[in-house]
Amino acid sequence: MDRTRARCSVEVGFDKKTKLPDSVVMTVLIGRRNEHGRTAKGDAAFGEGVEHIVFTYDYKIDTDSKVKVFSLPREARGLLK
Amino acid sequence: MSRTIAAVFRGSLTQVSGIPAVRYLVPVLFLILFMGGGETLQAVANAGSIAPILSITEIGSADKVVGPEQMFRDVVKHLQEQSRTKGYQFACLAKGGLSNKGDHEVWMHQVYEEHQALVRGDLMQVPEMQVYRNPKKGAIRVGGKWRPLGSIPEGNRLQRLIHFPEELLAKAMSRSRTAKWIETKIDINDPDFVDPMDEPEEMDKEDGSDGSTTIVPKSKELKEPQGDRILVELDEAVAVTYFNQVQNSGCLGGSG
Numbered sequence: 001m002d003r004t005r006a007r008c009s010v011e012v013g014f015d016k017k018t019k020l021p022d023s024v025v026m027t028v029l030i031g032r033r034n035e036h037g038r039t040a041k042g043d044a045a046f047g048e049g050v051e052h053i054v055f056t057y058d059y060k061i062d063t064d065s066k067v068k069v070f071s072l073p074r075e076a077r078g079l080l081k
Numbered sequence: 082m083s084r085t086i087a088a089v090f091r092g093s094l095t096q097v098s099g100i101p102a103v104r105y106l107v108p109v110l111f112l113i114l115f116m117g118g119g120e121t122l123q124a125v126a127n128a129g130s131i132a133p134i135l136s137i138t139e140i141g142s143a144d145k146v147v148g149p150e151q152m153f154r155d156v157v158k159h160l161q162e163q164s165r166t167k168g169y170q171f172a173c174l175a176k177g178g179l180s181n182k183g184d185h186e187v188w189m190h191q192v193y194e195e196h197q198a199l200v201r202g203d204l205m206q207v208p209e210m211q212v213y214r215n216p217k218k219g220a221i222r223v224g225g226k227w228r229p230l231g232s233i234p235e236g237n238r239l240q241r242l243i244h245f246p247e248e249l250l251a252k253a254m255s256r257s258r259t260a261k262w263i264e265t266k267i268d269i270n271d272p273d274f275v276d277p278m279d280e281p282e283e284m285d286k287e288d289g290s291d292g293s294t295t296i297v298p299k300s301k302e303l304k305e306p307q308g309d310r311i312l313v314e315l316d317e318a319v320a321v322t323y324f325n326q327v328q329n330s331g332c333l334g335g336s337g
Contacts, residue, residue, distance in 0.1 A: 069202075
């Protein structure tokens with residue numbers, strides 16, 4: 001892979017009234033060198049017919065339900081310090 | 082107009098449409114200080130009574146168009162506040178691999194991690210895995226004992242692939258290069274979906290100089306944000322950071 005060719009974008013959907021997000025999609029693109037050890041320039045590195053790496057993180061967020069304060073076991077609490 | 086003003090300051094009940102004018106003395110003084118006497122007096126004169134100027138929040142406030150950058154910041158802050166006060170739940174699917182398509186469709190999957198979690202403050206609970214974690218550390222219950230989250234492959238993947246949404250958004254806010262509104266995704270199978278062709282356009286009347294009346298489309302002033310979806314482009318370095326986390330998760334040709 002070619003870390004010099006990288007893109008990251010975040011798309012967020014939200015409720016207009018509450019301004020709380022209900023969806024977040026993060027897309028990470030990493031370029032790859034071809035058999036000649038070269039990578040296409042700019043957006044061409046992630047275009048049709050050009051092999052590249054893609055990771056997507058798709059979050060669906062629910063802010064309607066209240067979450068109670070967590071009661072951690074003592075052993076777990078110690079591991080978080 | 083002068084009678085009305087005089088009546089206000091005398092606190093006369095009968096001369097101001099039977100409304101106790103003393104009650105409105107303070108807001109009138111407030112308006113004079115901030116709007117200037119001329120505008121206040123004109124507002125009173127135009128109103129014909131004191132009541133219409135009581136909506137102090139409306140006076141002097143112009144309709145504000147919010148840009149995508151500012152709206153994104155607002156969304157992040159609201160989520161952080163929500164996390165502190167009430168918490169929230171989320172479901173996350175992290176996946177990826179190799180693609181050779183312009184739409185980035187993956188043909189060889191190497192990462193697939195799906196979890197549901199609850200967040201309250203800086204703590205996340207993943208009930209299905211008996212995990213508690215904060216942005217830096219985590220604990221997982223294995224065989225009746227609590228262990229560091231990263232000590233087992235499943236925990237390591239969770240730690241590196243599933244992020245706190247408000248952290249992710251906060252990083253995006255600090256490392257953004259561009260932000261723009263994007264079209265809302267429309268699901269035509271949604272029961273609330275209304276075909277735009279079925280909805281009549283709002284019309285208004287325009288009076289011409291020759292006395293004629295013309296029906297014209299109502300102008301849609303931009304008083305609210307343009308949409309409910311924002312796309313933010315981040316620094317290349319952020320992409321590399323997340324890629325390195327995926328590599329360190331063991332998903333790419335490693336264990337787990």
